[in-house]
Amino acid sequence: MMRRRTKGWRIALTTTLVAGILVCSACGQSDSDVILIQKIGEGRVADEDDVRFLLDRLEHGNAEERLSAAWALGQTGRTDALPELKRAATDDTNSDVRVNAIESIAYLARTEVTPELLGFLEDDDEQVRAAALRGLATSPDAGIVAKVGPLLVDGGDLTRALAVDVLGSAGNPEAVPFLVQAVDNADPDVRTRVAFALGKLRNPDAIPTLVSMLDDDRWEVRANAAQAIGMIGDRSARASIEPLTDDPNSMVRQAADAALEKLR
Secondary structure (H helix, E strand, C coil), X not given: CCEEEECCEEEECXXXXXXXXXXXXXXXXXXXXXXXXXXXXXXCCCCHHHHHHHHHHHHHCCHHHHHHHHHHHHHCCCHHHHHHHHHHHHHCCCHHHHHHHHHHHHHHHHHHHHHHHHHHCCCCCHHHHHHHHHHHHXXXXXXXXXXXXXXXXXXXXXXXXXXXXXXXXXXXXXHHHHHHCCCCCCCHHHHHHHHHHHHHHCCHHHHHHHHHHCCCCCHHHHHHHHHHXXXXXXXXXXXXXXXXXXXXXXXXXXXXXXXXXXXX
């Protein structure tokens, strides 16, 4: 089944191939319903009949219809669809439908749905956990650290990277110890994100960790660590940054120069 991405939602575009010459009489109707669902979502305006149709397909449609309906309900801005979206996010048998429902919930309700999104962080499906993290990243709450932090150790590659971003946006100094645990992660993308997140938190307690990251073998990590130290503004780290002005990578040199300027 081919899918395309639209603002983070996964949308089904084609129908299941039919073997041999047998053709299901319902297939044509299903195709039409998927097309109509996507037109409603792309139009971003839905009347009562449209909403009833989308809700019906979300509950009773096939996998493609449910997938598209979960996306379209978010696009229409209809907050009255939240109860049905929460049901789909929890109970649907298709993980892709659950992902679309969760992302629509986050899009529609913003900060008001933090408790529901936190609950999905304990789901067995990593894609579901990732969808919840993407929602939390758009509506950071200082109280989420205790739930998100453990994913830096226990989560998969995708959830670890997203958890770092959420913790960096939470604005809570309690996130620093969790982020520090991830500085030696084998994935350079995670380490790069950790450095940036520590800079966003602007907590001086992160300086020793950031100084150690200035020696990372990946230039992205070194550049972000230098930038983060500059964002925190701790002049005691100035001497640690100075060698990076001769770094082989031009981006690192630029980040070091900018950081030293802030630390004058």
